[in-house]
Amino acid sequence: xxxxxxRYLRRFLPAMAVYVALMVAYGFVARLIPGAAPRALLxxxxxxxxxxxIRAFVRVLREQDELERRIDLEAIAVAALSTSFGxxxxxxxxGAGGWPRWSAAxxxxxxxxxFFATYGLAKWWVMRRYLRA
Numbered sequence: 001x002x003x004x005x006x007r008y009l010r011r012f013l014p015a016m017a018v019y020v021a022l023m024v025a026y027g028f029v030a031r032l033i034p035g036a037a038p039r040a041l042l043x044x045x046x047x048x049x050x051x052x053x054i055r056a057f058v059r060v061l062r063e064q065d066e067l068e069r070r071i072d073l074e075a076i077a078v079a080a081l082s083t084s085f086g087x088x089x090x091x092x093x094x095g096a097g098g099w100p101r102w103s104a105a106x107x108x109x110x111x112x113x114x115f116f117a118t119y120g121l122a123k124w125w126v127m128r129r130y131l132r133a
C-alpha cells in the first residue's frame with residue numbers, strides 16, 4: 001500500500017468510527033432532550049467527523065497518480081448514479097404505496113451510507129477491469 005493511501009486510512013477510519021459512535025449516541029440521547037432546537041443542534045454534531053472524512057477523501061484524490069484518480073472518478077460516477085437511481089426508484093415505489101410508509105428522515109439518513117457502500121463496490125469493480133487490461 002502506498003503512503004498516500006496509508007495516510008488516507010489514518011484520517012478516514014478514525015473519523016468514520018467517531019461518526020458511527022456519535023450517530024449511535026445521538027439515537028439514545030435525542031429522546032432525553034426536550035425541545036426541537038436543542039435536538040437539532042445535537043443532530044449536527046456527527047457532521048464534524050463526517051467533514052473530516054470527506055476532507056481526507058478529497059485529499060487522497062488530489063495526491064493519487066492519474067490512473068488511481070481515473071479509477072476513483074469512474075467509481076464515484078457509478079456510485080453517484082447508482083445511488084441516485086436507487087433512491088429515485090424507492091421514492092417512486094413509496095409514492096405509489098408499494099411499501100409501507102417510511103419517514104423522509106429515515107430515507108435521507110441512508111443516502112450517504114448507501115453511496116459510500118456503492119462507491120466501495122464500484123471501486124472494486126472498476127479496479128478489476130483496469131487490472132485485467
